[in-house]
Amino acid sequence: MITEQVKSGNLASNDIRRTAEFLQKVFGWRINVSGDNILLDESINGFNGGIYTVKDGQPYFVTIYIIVENIHDAAKMVERMGGVIVEPPFRHKDGSQICYFTEPSGITHSLIQPKDRLS
Numbered sequence: 001m002i003t004e005q006v007k008s009g010n011l012a013s014n015d016i017r018r019t020a021e022f023l024q025k026v027f028g029w030r031i032n033v034s035g036d037n038i039l040l041d042e043s044i045n046g047f048n049g050g051i052y053t054v055k056d057g058q059p060y061f062v063t064i065y066i067i068v069e070n071i072h073d074a075a076k077m078v079e080r081m082g083g084v085i086v087e088p089p090f091r092h093k094d095g096s097q098i099c100y101f102t103e104p105s106g107i108t109h110s111l112i113q114p115k116d117r118l119s
Contacts, residue, residue: 008040008049009064016051023051063100063110071097071113078103078111089113 013019020038023029030041031051038051054060068074071089078101079085086108087100095115102108 009062010049011051011063012054012058012061013051014054014060016053019051061108063108065098065110065112067117068111068113069117071099071111074111074113075099075101 011019016036016038020031024031032039032041034050036053040049040051049065075085075089082104083101085099085101087098089097089099089111092098092112095118097113097118099111100108101111
């Protein structure tokens, strides 16, 4: 079993400004606009992430990022437990490693090994 914490999450929307306005009004989330993306303010929300525009043909989604000590071991565990690796571990621009997977019901989630945990 992997017992780690959730780091962040992303939402894909066809109307990011409308989604952001809804989250601000309903939950009081602090939102920062960064180009075509909307970022959640971690210092206020206690949680970071973003709202992104859905690409053509891509389904709407919410993805959580689960921090792990070893992304390769965690990906193997995902597969052993019936999950499917959608995108194998890759290095993100911030230096961390990320891996996308679906769990048995088809929901997509992400593993993240922060750069300070890479050997």
